[in-house]
Amino acid sequence: MISLRAPEFWWRKAGATAALLYPVGAIYGAIAKNRMTRSGYRAKIPVICIGNPTLGGAGKTPTAIAIGQALKREGKKVFFLTRGYGGRETGPLLVDLIKHDAVAIGDEAPLLAKVAPTIVAHDRAAGAQFAEAKGAEVIIMDDGFQNPSLEKNFSLLVVDGAKGVGNGLVFPAGPLRVPLDAQLARAEALLIVGEGEAGEKAARLARESGLKVFHAKLGADALSASEIKNKRVLAFAGIAAPEKFFRSLEAAGAIVATSQSFGDHHRYSDADAADLLARAKAGGLDLVTTEKDLARMGGDEKLAALRAQSKVLRVRLALDDESGLFAAIRNSLKL
Numbered sequence: 080m081i082s083l084r085a086p087e088f089w090w091r092k093a094g095a096t097a098a099l100l101y102p103v104g105a106i107y108g109a110i111a112k113n114r115m116t117r118s119g120y121r122a123k124i125p126v127i128c129i130g131n132p133t134l135g136g137a138g139k140t141p142t143a144i145a146i147g148q149a150l151k152r153e154g155k156k157v158f159f160l161t162r163g164y165g166g167r168e169t170g171p172l173l174v175d176l177i178k179h180d181a182v183a184i185g186d187e188a189p190l191l192a193k194v195a196p197t198i199v200a201h202d203r204a205a206g207a208q209f210a211e212a213k214g215a216e217v218i219i220m221d222d223g224f225q226n227p228s229l230e231k232n233f234s235l236l237v238v239d240g241a242k243g244v245g246n247g248l249v250f251p252a253g254p255l256r257v258p259l260d261a262q263l264a265r266a267e268a269l270l271i272v273g274e275g276e277a278g279e280k281a282a283r284l285a286r287e288s289g290l291k292v293f294h295a296k297l298g299a300d301a302l303s304a305s306e307i308k309n310k311r312v313l314a315f316a317g318i319a320a321p322e323k324f325f326r327s328l329e330a331a332g333a334i335v336a337t338s339q340s341f342g343d344h345h346r347y348s349d350a351d352a353a354d355l356l357a358r359a360k361a362g363g364l365d366l367v368t369t370e371k372d373l374a375r376m377g378g379d380e381k382l383a384a385l386r387a388q389s390k391v392l393r394v395r396l397a398l399d400d401e402s403g404l405f406a407a408i409r410n411s412l413k414l
Contacts, residue, residue: 085135085319085343089254090277093246097253104252111249111257115265117227120204125217125412128231130224132262133254135343136319137239138272138297140187140371141396143221145295146235147195149405150217158215159191160206162222163199165344165375170200171209180378186344186371187221195219203229217412224266225256233411234266235404236285239320240294243277244284263288267411268404270295272396273323293404297323299331300393307390308332313364315355317345317372324369328392336364347376352385359388367392 088096129143147157163170166185174184174192181189184199191197196213200206203220207229210218224234238244245254256262263269269285271278271294282292311334316324321340328335339355341347359366366389373391376382398404 085254089245089248090242091246093248093253097246097248100252101248104249107251108249108255108258111225112261115225115227115257115261119228119230120207121230122207122218123211124215125232126207126220126229127217127408127412128220128224128234130220130222130234130236130262130266132224132236132238132256132259133242133244134250134256134319135239135242135254137237137242138270138295138396139237140190140221141297141394142235142237142270142272142295143191143219144194145396145398146404146408147191147219149401150219151195156214156216157195158210158213158218159188159195159197160203160210160218160220160223161185161188161191161197161199162201162203163188164222165346166199168199169202170198171202171206172199173197173209173213174199181375182378186375189374189377190370191221224262231265233268233408235268235270236262236266236290237270237272238278238281239275239323240271240273240278241275241323242320243275243279243281245277259284260288263290266290268293268407270404272297291403291407294399296397296399297327297394298397299327300395303391303393304331307365307367307392310334310365311336311363312367312390313337313339313355313359313362314367315339315341315372316369317341317343317347317375318369319343324392327394328367331392333367333392336362344375345372347372347379347382347385349381352382356385356388365390370394
């Protein structure tokens with residue numbers, strides 16, 4: 080699996096590099112925009128899609144979990160549907176946390192499966208049909224907004240408040256997966272996670288397109304935060320925005336003595352593990368990482384020591400207007 084790191088110029092005002100790549104992005108965007116208009120399988124049950132207009136992390140999985148938990152409290156039989164990025168299984172399969180590790184199903188599926196039944200399927204339509212056969216009443220997709228193979232009944236786009244939609248250009252000139260106007264036209268609402276002018280700019284564009292806009296924050300789980308408070312730590316993460324994780328550690332009271340960033344979905348090697356363990360021991364530091372990173376180490380004996388010695392800071396999504404978001408979902412889906 081390729082370990083990715085978004086280039087910095089994506090998040091700045093378009094400059095020379097973006098201009099050089101703009102023609103490629105325009106072609107890619109036109110193809111992607113046309114692809115989104117294709118018809119897909121229409122499930123017999125509501126499909127909620129948690130998407131991201133840009134490449135990289137913005138909080139899709141915590142958002143999917145928060146919505147899934149809320150619908151479960153209302154008595155709905157929720158199933159998550161995910162591609163299982165980075166895993167070898169193509170599916171459709173129902174995740175079994177005893178049998179399936181991140182090598183098989185990727186690093187998001189294990190987190191989702193702790194909350195509700197989770198289907199991994201590269202073919203989203205086949206995954207939805209599998210969920211229907213298993214008795215699902217609502218499907219929540221973690222990603223897949225730009226994929227047309229499965230019709231969505233309610234799409235919520237998630238944007239990082241600090242980064243917004245970056246320079247507003249399409250990959251590879253910028254972080255957008257598809258031109259923004261085409262994405263807003265196919266969504267029902269936008270969720271800004273965290274604060275920042277870039278996020279508010281995206282919110283203004285969404286409102287102009289008729290979308291409802293909501294806000295949320297990612298905060299540390301109280302129990303895991305208590306385990307690292309006032310501890311000197313070596314923080315490491317292979318996610319799209321590791322700096323957000325490091326800031327969350329500091330906000331939770333940890334003393335980040337040193338940090339190590341890896342590319343998104345980084346697959347740890349035995350050399351990585353040896354280096355991190357040695358540096359932590361030499362500095363008298365506690366190792367701390369994310370839930371996704373810890374999940375990605377599962378099933379690999381060479382990483383057993385690193386996994387055993389790493390603490391995790393779990394994060395939870397807190398919606399500013401939970402009742403408003405769920406009213407929008409219920410009204411759209413008639414739940």
